[in-house]
Amino acid sequence: MFFLKKKETKETFDRELKKTRESFFSRIKSLFFRRSKLDTDFIDHIEEILLSSDIGTETTIKIINNLEKRIQKEKYSGNIEELYKLLKDEIESLFKDIKNEYLEQKIEEEKKPYVIMMVGVNGVGKTTTIGKLAFFLKKKGFNLIIGAADTFRAAAINQLEIWSNAVNVPVIKQHMYADPASVAYDTLQSAKSRKMDVVLIDTAGRLQNRVGLMEELAKISRVMKKVIPKAPHEIMLVLDATTGQNAFEQVKQFISFVKVSSIILTKLEGTAKGGVVIGIMDQFRVPIKYIGIGEKIQDLKEFDGKKFIDSFFIPQM
Template sequence: MGFFDKFKISRLKEGLEKTRDTFREKLAVITKGKTEIDDDFLEELETILVAADVGVETTLGIVDAITERAKQETYRSEEELNRMLMEEIQQLLEETGEEHPLDFDAPLPAKPYVILIVGVNGAGKTTSVAKLAHNYDKAGKKVIIAAADTFRAAAYEQLQIWADRAGVPMIGQAQGSDPASVVYDAVSAAVSRNADVVLVDTAGRLHNKSHLMEELAKIMRVAKKRIPEAPHEVLLVLDGTTGQNAVLQAREFTKFVKVTGLVVTKLDGTAKGGIVLSISRELKLPVKYIGVGEKIDDLQLFDRAEFVKALLGRELK
């Protein structure tokens, strides 16, 4: 199980408590006394899923799958519905590609392994950088953080506080400096110090969208001067509490940046944790990490099976 131990599973369940309680309460109402899956039932199920921010397109996909299964299988209880839901949700997540990223303590495919963190301000990008650093450091990896958000006031100071909490070194320059220069220094330092991982915090907003994307492209070019394959990962951080706006943000970023995976934060602060399903289905990108709390060890590898169990409060039998 690696780092996804009993403590992590417990925190995952706690983080998804608001969403799970909403799901279970509403499902209990529509299943009570039902002996078949009819049109009224499916319409109410649709409403519940959409309310949890599963998204219209994804909701219809789940409901259609359950409708087809109902033609072949006999429905007798709430437990059977939950089993069907869990199986269909897990199947949906499996369509996005790889199961989950390497455990933090697993060997890395390259060294130093350069991870670019992108996303809008306020999504939890800077704290996600620090939490990833903490996890890698805890796993015995040598980590360097690059403070490449030189546009936002106090970004350097905020990241320094988190880097200190994580206990890892940070490389940065004054506000207004060239972000690509910061990345070059950080990658160069990683090579000379034999570091394992470089985590690059980037700006979430500049003067305009094109300026931001041009800067990200420049950062990538500069990183490649020191390590031709860099960046090895581009993670897009999305705020789970913003619902469908997170999907819109992701679509915008993926137009300009080749995103390899998603980080969905603040799932503990919403009853709409279904957004993870919507993002996975509509963007065809794997959710690699989720944030289920504010503590430094509350960023977790996204484990599909454990997520589905925590979401519905059931074991898949």
Template sequence: MFLKKDKILNHELKKTRESFFSKIKNLFLKKSKIDINVIDHIEEVLLSADIGTKTTIKIINNLETRIRKEKYKDSKEIYNILKEEIGNIFLDVENICLEKKIEKRNKKPYVILVVGVNGVGKTTTIGKLAFFLKKKGFHTVIGAADTFRAAAIDQLEIWANKAGVPLIKQHIHADPASVAYDTLQSAKYKKKDVVLIDTAGRLQNRISLMEELSKISRVMKKIIPDSPHEIILILDATTGQNAFEQVKKFTSFVKISSIILTKIEGTAKGGVVIGIMDQFKIPIQYLGIGEQLQDIKVFDGKKFIDNFFEYR
């Protein structure tokens, strides 16, 4: 039996909904009229959801201002205002889907650099994204430029084979920039549509990682002058505020175009999505929602919010 997309999303985000948004929902359902303490309760729930202090304060201030200005007292009205204020955070971030950006580019290939710390599901996500793009009709190739770990190359090869997408690789400790160069050269010659370049995730050594990414970019420009066209950051949703810190560190030395959030189905910390989009204005392109090849879905901010703010 197949479920509709909104029901599938509802199921996948169950833990986040029950731990965070249901607290807000229950708070309002128990009150027909709003008392002076309700704002404090809302603030507590927002903070407990890993939204982050700055974004929580912003939401609360906007909520208080509108309540005073518009004289709202009914719980359902204020519930809807809260939904609207959180929804506005998503509307403020321009999110052009990756497929459209690939189609819009006249010259091939569209080069995507994939970054993220070890353990966030980067290798798995690259395999899923390659499969997703292949299903959309894009001829894709993967470059195994994370040469720091032998396991990274081997795992990526397994996922590339599963996706039915070619992989360009060298040996462990090979120059990552050399792998990227070979991948782009091959992709350009074979007229591939998309290149996905994996990179090492040694964030604890930020200086060497920054230098490595800079070198990869410089070498790729020798083949395709305006590459990379996209830098995607992979984040593990289960890490909550730690994911927020990873965005902060990566954006300090590289321009992140978009985010893929993994393991969303196994976390109660989905509120970090709201904080990241508010503080960094970086769109979330996809959600990783399982371990299977097809377990990647386009992120829809409106559906994300509607899923939790269904007033009953």
């Protein structure tokens, strides 16, 4: 289901997600530890904690309904420790059918260069994430090139250049307000001639101009296919975890006009709203491939769903 790096310990993961863990886990822990048996308002308290953790109304209702069905079906005895395990099992079950492959495995299996188009609204950390992803993949041994196709913000182009210099990865750019599809075309041509493994294409994030953005991303895809027929192989949506429920709306908007294949969730270390991970994966069935847990270039980690949920629950009551 999800992949786990052996060197990543549970303690490390807990530390990276401290705010989310403490917000959710401390309230769950307090609820279960101060009760010795199930009473009439216990499930209501669980529902309140789930909702306040930005898991979302739809997913919370699903968890609570399933929990109540299991309690009835399994003739739950009222033991609080059993209920604690049932709650964890129900949350884990939401992810069991979501396939989340290693990106490097997919790159190896495809004819190179492997093209990744990065999408997301302005302000979510998309450009920074591209730099971190370039660093991550370069450490895996891949040769990369970046295309600065967000030509509507000079800051985006400059920021990409700073990151590319730090990672020692070439960046293809044009002047501000240049045609983004033209930048993408030049980048793919350069990638082919240099025999690159991976191409990262930055795009604009002007979601307020939804029609224009939809047409722009569609044009970029069409133009890239003239160079590499399968491009883009992957469309990664970058979301800011600190926005909580707004992240749900961004997913809805983007999947309505592009085929989002995976998600990167940034700024997860700085928010107590990490429950949004559970809601997004349940409602949209799109795998979260990476999480951003800091400002440093190495602060992009492969996401592990089981470990994420484990961090919410202590092993034993």
